[in-house]
Amino acid sequence: MRKIIDATDTADYQSMEAGGVPRLPLLRQYLRIALRWRYVVGGIIAGCLLLGIIITFVMTRQYTAATTVEISRESNNIVAIQGVEREAGLADQEFYQTQYGLLRSRSLAERVAGQLRLVDDPTFFKQFKVKSDAPAFDLINGRYSPTGRQVRQRVAGDVLLDHVDIAPTRLSRLVEIRVTTPSPELSAKIANAWTASFIQASLERRYQATSYARNFLENRLEQLRSRLEISERQLVSYASAQRIINLPAAQEQGRTSTDRSILTDDLTALNTALTAATADRIAAQAHYEQRGAAGATTEALRNVAINNLRQRRAELAAEYKKLMMQFQPEYPTAKAVAAQMSQIDQSIAREESRVTGSLQAEYRQALDREQRLKSRVEALKQGFLDLRRRSIQYNIFQREVDTNRQLYDGLLQRYKEIGVAGGVGVNNVAIVDPAEVPNRPSSPRLVLNLALALILGCGLGVLAALALEQIDEAIVDPADIQKELGVPLLGSVPKLREGQPKDALLDRKSELVDAYLAVQTNLQFTSDAGIPRSIAVTSTRPAEGKSTTALALATTLARAHKRVILIDGDMRSPSVHHLIGTSHDRGLSNFLSGQNDIDALLVGAEALGFVVMTAGPIPPNAAELLTGDRLKVLIDRLLEQFDHVVIDSPPVMGLADASLIGSHVQGVVYAVESHGTRTSSVKIALSRLASSRARILGMVVTKFESKKASYGYGYDYGYGYGRAEQDA
Known part of the structure; x- marks a missing residue:
């Protein structure tokens, strides 16, 4: 590329x-x-x-009054009784959002308007520029009609809502109520009334909630009372018919027992007595069976009289042994001791026999008592089983009575609590800072x-x-040439702010000369042979700087020690003769008309270093002169004498001259005025040149001002580089 x-x-x-x-x-x-x-x-x-x-x-000047209130999640409990409304939890944001919504409610606004009598104040509606054709706003003797008060109250509420702002303080319970009106006194009055009405409405809602609950509980209590009476009558009637007698509940050791029947108590008591009688019988039987073969029983061994007799006999036996050591059994004293011993043995036998009889009698007595108790307990068991069968329906009636009594007692207790809680004016809204009359708008x-x-x-x-x-479709920046038109950019030429182009070209230090030297340098790379020998310079429309570009290219080529001729090809509106200060009495039109003496048509521009052929006399139809082969012959003959032929061509739009000239030269340099030519026009002009097989070498942006470029940079870099030092 x-x-x-x-x-x-x-x-x-x-x-x-x-x-x-x-x-x-x-x-x-x-x-x-x-x-x-x-x-x-x-x-x-x-x-x-x-x-x-x-x-x-x-x-209109507006004044804002603000009041600050604190909304608590839980109201102060004057009584330790829970109300009907659910208390909010620690993280219950729904509670606060509900309170904010109530502060912005229409009902609260209409309530404030009614309390402050704003609905009957014509000045209020006039102050807020409320205009309505409704009959409610018709004045009669300077006052509103009472029949339209409801309509005016709704309108006044809407007006207040538009001028009231609820601003909660973040991460706190504080809420600021701001009221903005044209009157400072009215703003403060509405702000304070808004807070007072909100507190009053909150208390009324709480009381209404408890009132509804009380009415509901009263109806339910009446229903439960009737049901309880009916169930109790059924229970008593059935108990009387079945002869079921139950003792009332008793409380023992902190526990409450259920109702019990007399038969149950009798059975319990007799069963306890039977157990004791059985134990006594077993004990008596054991004592009776423990007597020995000799009649020595445990009771006999524990008997005091028997033990004393046995001790006395042992003493006599010891005394008898001592006598036997000295005397014979026939000894009177020995015989007397032996007789005493025999009497004591008889006494011991009699006592042991009496103890044994006593144990037998006691055993028989315990056995008899046990038998009688068993018979009674069996009889009570049969009666208890019969009572159980008859108590099934009784228990059903009893459970229904107990259920109805529990429901009735619970609702009655709740009814009393709600009555106490609803009658106490608890409030969870407190005024922190009341509104004051603002001093400034x-x-x-x-x-x-x-x-x-x-x-x-x-x-x-x-x-x-x-x-x-x-x-804007104008060529703003040189970068647009390559992007929008697809044509190489040869260079950008700054706008000449003062003087003539010829004077600027004579000054070799001018920015114009530097810019066209850059264009000449880029032209060297447009072909393998360097700068094309025949070049036409054209533009889309007049006054875009094409003539100046043609003059500058001829000047820079001449200063490069080239033989250059500049031809004014615009035979409709010639301008080259003005640039070099000569006339166009003879020139290109003469040669195209048939004159063959080229030297007679040339004019020297010694100051710029090249030769000029002006446009000559303006012909009636320039396009007809260019359609023949005379222009090609002229270019070929001039190239025999000069190194480069530069032609100042007419504009492309509206004319065929530029296309005819472009088809006879090796390349066309297209001049575009910065901020002056539409991109669409340039595209049309380029398509016309392309249809005539003209070769576009590139474009030169003329009258360029770098400060107006939208993107590019560096187009004027170097134009004044080093000149300040050289001038100094």
Whole structure:
């Protein structure tokens, strides 16, 4: 791919399509657009600021009064009784959102309007510019009709809602109620009335909730009372018919027992006595069976009389043994001792026999008592089983009575609690700071309005600049040549601010000379042989700088020690003779008309170093002169004498001259005025040249001002480089 080199560092833009240096950042592009349309943006901003100032001074002064209240999650419990409404939890945000919604409710606004008698005040509606054709707003002797009070109250509530702002303080229980009206006294009055009405409405809602609950519980209590009476009658009737007698419940050791029958108590008592009798019988039987063969029983061994007799006998036996050691059994004293021993043995036998009889009698008595108790217990068991069979329906009636009594007692207790709780005026809303009459207006604020106007102006200005940038099809930046038209950029020429092009070209230090030297350098790379020998310079429309470009190219080529001739090919509106200060009495039109003496048609431009052929006399139809082969013959003959032939061609749009000239030269240099030519027009002109098989060498952006470029950079770099030091 052929690469065009620009001494002003335009290679960045021409290498974009080939993967070279990318475009500038988007922010810089927008900055360039803003600088280009800065006057439009500035005008819009100034207009918005002026409009903001006017609106600020025209607006009605508004005054804001604020009151601060604290809304607690739980109200202070005056009595330790729970109310009907559910208390909010620690993280219950629904409670606070509900309170904020109630503060913004229409009913509260209408309530405040009614309490302050704003619905009957014509000044209030006039102050807020309320206009209505409804009959409710018709004045009769300066007053409103009472029949339309409800309509006016609804309208007044809407007005208050539009001027009241509820602002909760974040992470706290505080809520600020702000009221903004044209009157400072009215703002404070409404703010305080709003808070008082909200507290009163909260208490009324709580009382209404308990009142509804009381009415509901009264109806339920009456129903349960009837059901309890019916169930109790059924229970008593059945108990009387079945002769079921139950003792009332008793409390023992902290526990309450259920109702019990007399038969159950008898059976329990007799069963306990039977158990004791059985134990006694077993004990008596054991004692009776423990007697020994000799009649020595445990009772006999524990008997005191028997033990004393046995001790006395042992003493006599010891005394008898002592006598036997000295005397014979027949000894009177020994016989007396033996007789006493025999009497004591008889006494011991009699006592043991008496103890044994006593044990037998006791055993028989215990056995008899046990038998009688067993018979009685068996009889009670049969009666108890019969009672159990008859108590099934009784228990059903009893459970129904107990259930109805529990429900009745619970509802009765709740009814009493609600009555106490509903009668106590508990409140969870407290006024922290009441509203005071404001001393200065809260709006309009000049600084805020100007800031908003500035933001709006900047936004509208940016939108306008972007819109104009999209609408504008002019060649703004040299980078657009390669991007939009697909034609190589030969260079950009700065706008000549003062003087004539000829004078600027004579000054070799001028920016114009530097720019066209860059164009000449880029032309060397348009073909393998260097700069084409025959070149035509054209543009889309007149006054785009094509004649100056043709003059400058001829000048730079001549200074490169080339023999150059400049031909004014615009025979409709010639301009080259003006640039070099001569006339066009003879020139190109003479040769195309048939004159063959070329030397007679040439004019010397010694100051610039080349030869000029002016347009000559203006012909009736220039296109007819260019349709023949005389132009090709002229170019061929001139190339025998000169190194380069430069032709100042007419514009392309509307004429066929440029296409005819372009078909006879080796290349065409296209001049485009910066900020002056539409891209669509250039594309049409290029398509016409392409249809005539003209070769476009590249484009030169004329009258370029780098400060107006939207993106590019570096186009004027180097034009003044080093001149200050040289001049010094």
